[in-house]
Amino acid sequence: MAIQSYQKPDDKGYYGKFGGAYIPEMLHRNVEELVSKYMDIIYSASFQKEYNNLLKDYVGRPSPLFLAERLSKQFNTTIYLKREDLNHTGAHKINNAIGQVLLAQRLGKKRIIAETGAGQHGVATATVCALMGLECIVYMGAVDIERQAPNVARMKMLGAKVIAATSGSQTLKDATNEAIRDWINNPTDTHYVIGSVVGPHPYPDMVARFQSIISEEIRWQLKEKTGSELPTHVIACVGGGSNAAGAFYHFLDEPSVKLVAVEAAGLGVDSGMSAATTKLGSIGVLHGSKSIVMQTEDGQVVEPHSISAGLDYPGIGPLHAHLFDSGRGIFLSATDEESVQAAFNLTKQEGIIPALESSHALAGLHQLNLTDKDVVVLCLSGRGDKDMSTYMKYVDAE
Amino acid sequence: MSRIQEIFKHKNSNVLNVYCTAGFPKLDSTLEVMRALQDNGADLIELGMPYSDPLADGPVIQASGSIALKNGMTIANLFKQLKDFRKEINVPVILMGYMNPVLQYGFERFCADAAAVGVDGLILPDLPQYEFETEYGDIIKKYGLDFIFLVTPETSEERVRQIDELSSGFLYAVSSSSTTGNEKDFGLVEKYLQRLQNLKLKNPVLVGFGIKDKQTFASAAKHANGAIIGSAYIKALNENSNVKVATKEFLHAVLG
Numbered sequence: 001m002a003i004q005s006y007q008k009p010d011d012k013g014y015y016g017k018f019g020g021a022y023i024p025e026m027l028h029r030n031v032e033e034l035v036s037k038y039m040d041i042i043y044s045a046s047f048q049k050e051y052n053n054l055l056k057d058y059v060g061r062p063s064p065l066f067l068a069e070r071l072s073k074q075f076n077t078t079i080y081l082k083r084e085d086l087n088h089t090g091a092h093k094i095n096n097a098i099g100q101v102l103l104a105q106r107l108g109k110k111r112i113i114a115e116t117g118a119g120q121h122g123v124a125t126a127t128v129c130a131l132m133g134l135e136c137i138v139y140m141g142a143v144d145i146e147r148q149a150p151n152v153a154r155m156k157m158l159g160a161k162v163i164a165a166t167s168g169s170q171t172l173k174d175a176t177n178e179a180i181r182d183w184i185n186n187p188t189d190t191h192y193v194i195g196s197v198v199g200p201h202p203y204p205d206m207v208a209r210f211q212s213i214i215s216e217e218i219r220w221q222l223k224e225k226t227g228s229e230l231p232t233h234v235i236a237c238v239g240g241g242s243n244a245a246g247a248f249y250h251f252l253d254e255p256s257v258k259l260v261a262v263e264a265a266g267l268g269v270d271s272g273m274s275a276a277t278t279k280l281g282s283i284g285v286l287h288g289s290k291s292i293v294m295q296t297e298d299g300q301v302v303e304p305h306s307i308s309a310g311l312d313y314p315g316i317g318p319l320h321a322h323l324f325d326s327g328r329g330i331f332l333s334a335t336d337e338e339s340v341q342a343a344f345n346l347t348k349q350e351g352i353i354p355a356l357e358s359s360h361a362l363a364g365l366h367q368l369n370l371t372d373k374d375v376v377v378l379c380l381s382g383r384g385d386k387d388m389s390t391y392m393k394y395v396d397a398e
Numbered sequence: 399m400s401r402i403q404e405i406f407k408h409k410n411s412n413v414l415n416v417y418c419t420a421g422f423p424k425l426d427s428t429l430e431v432m433r434a435l436q437d438n439g440a441d442l443i444e445l446g447m448p449y450s451d452p453l454a455d456g457p458v459i460q461a462s463g464s465i466a467l468k469n470g471m472t473i474a475n476l477f478k479q480l481k482d483f484r485k486e487i488n489v490p491v492i493l494m495g496y497m498n499p500v501l502q503y504g505f506e507r508f509c510a511d512a513a514a515v516g517v518d519g520l521i522l523p524d525l526p527q528y529e530f531e532t533e534y535g536d537i538i539k540k541y542g543l544d545f546i547f548l549v550t551p552e553t554s555e556e557r558v559r560q561i562d563e564l565s566s567g568f569l570y571a572v573s574s575s576s577t578t579g580n581e582k583d584f585g586l587v588e589k590y591l592q593r594l595q596n597l598k599l600k601n602p603v604l605v606g607f608g609i610k611d612k613q614t615f616a617s618a619a620k621h622a623n624g625a626i627i628g629s630a631y632i633k634a635l636n637e638n639s640n641v642k643v644a645t646k647e648f649l650h651a652v653l654g
């Protein structure tokens with residue numbers, strides 16, 4: 001059998017044993033339409049032209065690759081930050097939102113729905129909908145509405161309708177359930193813009209492709225700066241896994257590059273208040289794909305915990321499940337406390353306030369025995385504006 | 399011939415399938431509810447296994463599932479409750495649920511235990527056709543269980559025919575492309591059912607979703623072999639904690 005690329009799922013959407021499209025019949029036609037059209041549409045010349053123009057002039061790409069000198073010195077190594085935090089709307093999520101909304105337009109869809117955790121994907125989707133003049137509905141867990149108030153305000157100002165998900169843990173998982181139900185109830189005019197590399201095939205592949213611009217740029221930027229396209233490590237946080245998928249994508253089939261994913265340990269992996277899916281989960285089906293899922297013995301999905309709303313999710317995308325299962329990826333986890341410390345440290349050392357999600361990747365640096373020979377690229381997936389109230393609690397406590 | 403096929407052999411119109419949630423309203427209401435359904439004219443029982451993330455269900459059924467989970471309902475518990483149910487219940491029983499809890503229990507173990515207690519068929523809305531054909535269908539058949547697929551107004555004729563081939567027992571026609579409990583224009587539903595009827599499928603067709611009373615049952619049953627009632631019955635149980643009385647009044651209103 002030919003050696004398969006880690007990049008591409010098979011034609012049924014499987015990465016190894018993970019993926020597929022475990023959806024009720026009510027979603028079949030919409031999902032099938034995507035499967036049969038997404039590749040042709042996104043690689044058409046007109047799509048590519050519009051997408052790339054928007055990434056350049058609207059998002060501000062390429063995002064810089066910044067040599068963090070003082071941070072590097074702390075770790076006795078070389079650390080570059082991929083500055084997705086400098087994108088318009090403040091995170092990597094916009095790369096995917098633009099791609100999917102352009103796709104939705106070409107499918108003739110008039111109504112856009114999305115789920116959001118930290119609110120970054122909701123803001124990105126609402127932004128693109130404002131730009132294109134499309135109706136936008138964002139589902140958000142009631143708990144997240146509370147802890148990410150600035151993003152809720154932004155979505156509303158952008159003209160999106162924010163609907164609170166009040167079932168279950170009232171976070172990202174439940175917002176996703178509500179968005180899927182909306183799609184079931186609106187089978188013809190609606191496109192569901194999933195915000196991470198999760199969901200039924202072809203979403204994980206499609207979102208990874210839209211985010212792969214991150215590693216495409218890293219390769220040439222690193223070559224410019226160091227003479228080599230390949231770092232020794234790429235490190236990113238993983239909620240569903242879209243910034244990590246984008247940062248890893250063009251290195252997946254480069255075995256010399258270590259791919260490091262950092263999950264949210266919450267109060268500690270064994271505390272019962274954690275979102276470290278690969279540490280605590282087992283094989284299961286969630287939101288339309290087979291992957292690793294945090295669940296009880298009886299197969300009920302558990303309510304995760306992370307200080308970071310964007311990582312507060314009891315699953316990971318099937319690509320990451322496969323990277324974990326096959327050993328291609330290194331999976332670490334960082335606690336709430338370690339991540340907040342890492343955020344303050346980056347702010348002090350480099351004058352960059354990171355998103356709480358990205359702070360988990362920063363905290364992961366401590367767990368790698370880095371040397372002066374290593375060249376690390378860390379995906380700084382977002383900026384910390386939305387997390388200021390959480391950070392201020394720590395300032396006040398000191 | 400399976401117990402489900404038996405039913406349709408003797409009765410090919412106005413077949414009534416009623417959905418209930420295992421472990422609701424109380425953990426050990428399961429059998430009491432099933433008895434009440436049988437005693438008051440249900441031809442089949444669809445027994446829902448509660449799940450934390452029931453994507454294909456509406457809010458009423460999800461809420462009943464949440465209560466059942468809080469009550470301590472699990473698949474293992476359910477099979478304990480069902481151990482001797484065939485001594486008193488002879489209508490066909492179909493387990494409805496989602497893939498994740500079933501996978502966690504062990505797919506084959508699940509089918510074996512279901513068949514052993516006397517369950518007749520399965521509805522797993524998030525088990526797709528491809529995985530059914532390549533992995534799970536043979537296991538289901540090995541234990542003699544019927545497997546019921548869903549079809550919707552958006553399902554193409556070609557696909558309806560494929561699904562009809564794979565299904566046994568009956569086809570579950572979703573009456574509008576909606577999560578259960580939604581109310582939609584019944585005129586459109588009738589047109590859709592007529593279309594299905596004209597396909598002359600191998601399996602009987604039961605209409606689900608949105609059936610709530612005598613009138614909606616009658617119009618659904620006009621162009622199909624019968625109908626499935628879910629949310630409306632759960633609502634009746636919510637409104638009256640006396641299972642016997644609530645079931646009797648509800649089914650008499652539908653069938654009377």
Ligand SMILES: Cc1ncc(COP(=O)(O)O)c(C=O)c1O
Pocket residue numbers: 091092093117118119120121195196197237238239240241242243244309310311355357358381382383
């Ligand atoms: C800044 C930021 N980073 C990371 C994530 C986690 O998502 P993913 O794992 O898909 O990159 C989020 C999600 O909201 C986010 O806002």
